[in-house]
Amino acid sequence: MSDTNVQRRQFLKTSVGAAAVAIAPGMLLFDMAHGKSDPVSSKVRWGMLIDTANCADGCNDCVTACNKENGLSGGLSPTDSQWMRKVELKDMRSGRTLALPMMCQHCEEPPCVDVCPTGASFKRADGIVLVDKHLCIGCRYCMMACPYKARSFVHEPLHDQKPDVPRGKGTVESCTMCVHRVDKGQQPACAEACPNKSIMFGNLNDPESEISKKIRTVQSTQIRADLGLNTGIRYQGI
Amino acid sequence: MLKLFALLAALCMCASADATESYGMPKLDIGKGGQCVEEPQWMRKNHMKVLFQQRDETVHQGIRDGKYSLKNCIECHASLRDNSVIGRADSFCEGCHRYEAVKIDCFECHSSKRSSALVQKEH
Amino acid sequence: MTSHSPLRFKNRIYYSLVAAGGLVVLMGLYAAHMMEEHGHIITGMNNQIVWGIPHVFAIFLIVTASGVLNVSSIGSVFNKPDYKARAPLAGLLSIAMLAGGLTVLMLDLGRPDRIIVAMTHFNPTSVFAWNIFLYSGMFAAVALYLWTMMEKRMNPWSKPAGLLVFVWRFVLTTGTGVIFSFLVARQAYGTAILPPMFIVMSFAWGMAVFHVVQAAIYEWNGKLLDAYAQKRMKNLMGIFVIATLYFVAAYHLTNLYFARQAEFERFILFDGGVYPLVFWVGYFLFGNLIPLLLIYHPALGKSKCILFASLLIIMGGFSLLYVFIIGGQAFPLSIFPGYEVSSSFGDGAIGLYRPSMPEIMLGMGAVGVSFLITAIGIRMLDFVPHEIPKSR
Numbered sequence: 001m002s003d004t005n006v007q008r009r010q011f012l013k014t015s016v017g018a019a020a021v022a023i024a025p026g027m028l029l030f031d032m033a034h035g036k037s038d039p040v041s042s043k044v045r046w047g048m049l050i051d052t053a054n055c056a057d058g059c060n061d062c063v064t065a066c067n068k069e070n071g072l073s074g075g076l077s078p079t080d081s082q083w084m085r086k087v088e089l090k091d092m093r094s095g096r097t098l099a100l101p102m103m104c105q106h107c108e109e110p111p112c113v114d115v116c117p118t119g120a121s122f123k124r125a126d127g128i129v130l131v132d133k134h135l136c137i138g139c140r141y142c143m144m145a146c147p148y149k150a151r152s153f154v155h156e157p158l159h160d161q162k163p164d165v166p167r168g169k170g171t172v173e174s175c176t177m178c179v180h181r182v183d184k185g186q187q188p189a190c191a192e193a194c195p196n197k198s199i200m201f202g203n204l205n206d207p208e209s210e211i212s213k214k215i216r217t218v219q220s221t222q223i224r225a226d227l228g229l230n231t232g233i234r235y236q237g238i
Numbered sequence: 239m240l241k242l243f244a245l246l247a248a249l250c251m252c253a254s255a256d257a258t259e260s261y262g263m264p265k266l267d268i269g270k271g272g273q274c275v276e277e278p279q280w281m282r283k284n285h286m287k288v289l290f291q292q293r294d295e296t297v298h299q300g301i302r303d304g305k306y307s308l309k310n311c312i313e314c315h316a317s318l319r320d321n322s323v324i325g326r327a328d329s330f331c332e333g334c335h336r337y338e339a340v341k342i343d344c345f346e347c348h349s350s351k352r353s354s355a356l357v358q359k360e361h
Numbered sequence: 362m363t364s365h366s367p368l369r370f371k372n373r374i375y376y377s378l379v380a381a382g383g384l385v386v387l388m389g390l391y392a393a394h395m396m397e398e399h400g401h402i403i404t405g406m407n408n409q410i411v412w413g414i415p416h417v418f419a420i421f422l423i424v425t426a427s428g429v430l431n432v433s434s435i436g437s438v439f440n441k442p443d444y445k446a447r448a449p450l451a452g453l454l455s456i457a458m459l460a461g462g463l464t465v466l467m468l469d470l471g472r473p474d475r476i477i478v479a480m481t482h483f484n485p486t487s488v489f490a491w492n493i494f495l496y497s498g499m500f501a502a503v504a505l506y507l508w509t510m511m512e513k514r515m516n517p518w519s520k521p522a523g524l525l526v527f528v529w530r531f532v533l534t535t536g537t538g539v540i541f542s543f544l545v546a547r548q549a550y551g552t553a554i555l556p557p558m559f560i561v562m563s564f565a566w567g568m569a570v571f572h573v574v575q576a577a578i579y580e581w582n583g584k585l586l587d588a589y590a591q592k593r594m595k596n597l598m599g600i601f602v603i604a605t606l607y608f609v610a611a612y613h614l615t616n617l618y619f620a621r622q623a624e625f626e627r628f629i630l631f632d633g634g635v636y637p638l639v640f641w642v643g644y645f646l647f648g649n650l651i652p653l654l655l656i657y658h659p660a661l662g663k664s665k666c667i668l669f670a671s672l673l674i675i676m677g678g679f680s681l682l683y684v685f686i687i688g689g690q691a692f693p694l695s696i697f698p699g700y701e702v703s704s705s706f707g708d709g710a711i712g713l714y715r716p717s718m719p720e721i722m723l724g725m726g727a728v729g730v731s732f733l734i735t736a737i738g739i740r741m742l743d744f745v746p747h748e749i750p751k752s753r
Contacts, residue, residue: 134478141487155401156401
């Protein structure tokens with residue numbers, strides 16, 4: 001028999017075999033990642049209202065939850081990523097002390113987005129400011145520009161990232177407002193974890209949402225409001 | 239002369255690593271297998287386009303449906319032995335990429351492990 | 362044993378210089394490789410001080426690359442023949458230093474393998490993105506200018522080309538200055554005085570680097586620098602140094618006037634440890650007082666003094682940039698004015714930074730790239746100035 005025929009036979013045998021192997025396991029058992037199929041729109045603006053009066057001294061539950069949800073090491077050295085941190089404040093004139101969680105403020109006019117050369121730092125239509133790690137070249141200009149020191153740079157190779165939260169060496173990252181949870185209709189991890197319910201998350205563009213109603217009635221401020229960035233995170237009690 | 243050629247060809251075929259079939263394609267551990275979101279040949283030709291274009295829509299517009307989720311691809315295609323799509327010569331992504339000598343950049347940031355297995359491990 | 366002929370001696374010097382330069386470049390590339398493999402954790406940079414020694418080198422090289430073209434601008438645009446003869450060398454130096462500065466900038470990126478992304482995705486509001494065009498356009502403009510000067514048939518075009526380069530480098534240096542001007546949140550930056558300050562700094566450092574390179578070339582090629590040309594160039598350099606000092610003074614005095622900037626100024630000028638030291642000793646004393654003395658004192662001002670002054674001015678430039686770039690980051694952001702703050706992320710605390718070996722190697726590697734381009738360029742093409750005989 002000619003070489004060609006021998007090859008043809010082998011090919012047919014292998015293809016049938018491969019097809020059998022492929023189809024034999026049969027049933028579709030894969031998990032559907034439940035998510036949105038519509039693009040996000042600016043009808044929604046996600047924001048938070050943080051009540052510093054209820055923010056307990058020494059409590060780190062929000063930070064711990066954030067670290068766990070996003071696969072952060074939780075380390076505190078200057079090269080470790082901290083997406084969220086508790087800040088202790090003391091009024092220099094009156095001596096009053098308070099504490100609050102600090103993270104990316106998800107500004108409406110983010111300086112980090114303005115300065116990013118590749119457009120990796122961007123604001124999603126629904127107001128969440130993110131880093132598109134596919135485009136980030138790691139120049140750290142956004143870190144220089146951020147007034148809130150929200151961003152961290154990944155200084156070493158990472159392993160065992162959370163499947164929902166890709167992070168890699170040489171790129172810049174910051175609080176994503178748990179966008180992978182928000183897109184599933186859940187709350188950010190910090191809001192859910194706070195034992196005193198000090199972090200309220202919601203749609204600032206919906207006048208009937210809980211957060212909008214509260215902002216209309218109680219006093220709240222944006223941090224460094226003088227910069228005119230119109231942050232999505234507001235604080236009560238500063 | 240012809241005999242020399244035939245001998246060389248036979249030697250080449252025998253010398254292929256055990257990860258390759260006799261016609262040269264890498265053998266892949268396709269994990270769970272079953273019905274893929276697209277036809278295999280379509281996937282082979284277009285998976286990079288899907289990855290490059292779809293990822294922008296996912297990141298910028300939040301479109302995360304099953305069909306448009308890397309996590310979902312990995313859920314099916316991670317090896318049942320080590321729950322990963324890279325790391326072994328016949329891992330789903332690694333097999334062809336190693337054969338073609340094209341470096342995979344995705345897993346510097348993305349987890350290469352089946353997420354349901356990781357969740358189980360945590361509990 | 363007969364002494365080697367002058368040509369053999371020159372060859373020996375040339376090859377040893379190229380070898381030395383090559384070694385330094387290799388060292389820099391090795392540092393870049395280490396950084397790519399292990400990440401920035403091996404450097405001294407961290408989440409508080411995100412730009413370190415590599416950026417000091419990069420900004421110095423890029424600013425000076427623009428400034429060294431002053432020599433050619435004064436020749437082509439302002440028609441001074443002494444300077445016209447030196448224009449090609451200035452052009453070569455500009456290309457060399459721009460290449461060096463860009464090398465270190467690109468290699469310090471977290472993902473240098475993504476340069477293609479930077480070339481294909483541009484955010485129009487980002488100065489960095491604009492700079493990509495400005496810097497690459499600068500290469501083209503200077504190359505064009507060199508061509509018009511060195512190709513006899515193109516000589517009539519050297520004036521318009523010189524004008525193009527003159528305008529382009531103003532835009533480029535402004536682009537470098539606004540990198541910092543546009544940072545509204547940091548107390549060290551966010552001021553409109555920075556672009557003009559950078560332009561004048563470029564003049565001073567450009568003249569200084571030109572002097573040093575020219576002196577070395579002349580020494581090793583047995584040429585004599587005309588005393589009259591030397592005097593004019595050194596005086597001009599002195600003026601630029603004084604002008605830079607003026608801008609630095611205006612910057613600090615204005616800051617000192619604002620109550621909210623007082624603490625920052627105290628940190629930089631008095632109690633910030635290494636930063637006041639580098640500022641007053643490195644920049645003010647060694648970078649200004651001593652060089653100006655060497656330049657203007659009637660008993661001094663000869664070639665050795667000028668060389669020494671130029672080297673000190675360069676050192677002063679590095680010192681100023683160190684304080685500006687690193688000191689500016691070390692001082693904490695004022696996120697909660699009126700409050701004392703502390704946190705796990707360094708809020709309210711002075712950022713700690715120690716220059717690391719990989720960073721210094723990378724920076725020196727960039728200088729090595731500039732050095733190699735200059736040395737090989739001078740050897741290959743006719744860049745060494747043809748002195749015009751001066752009648753007084």
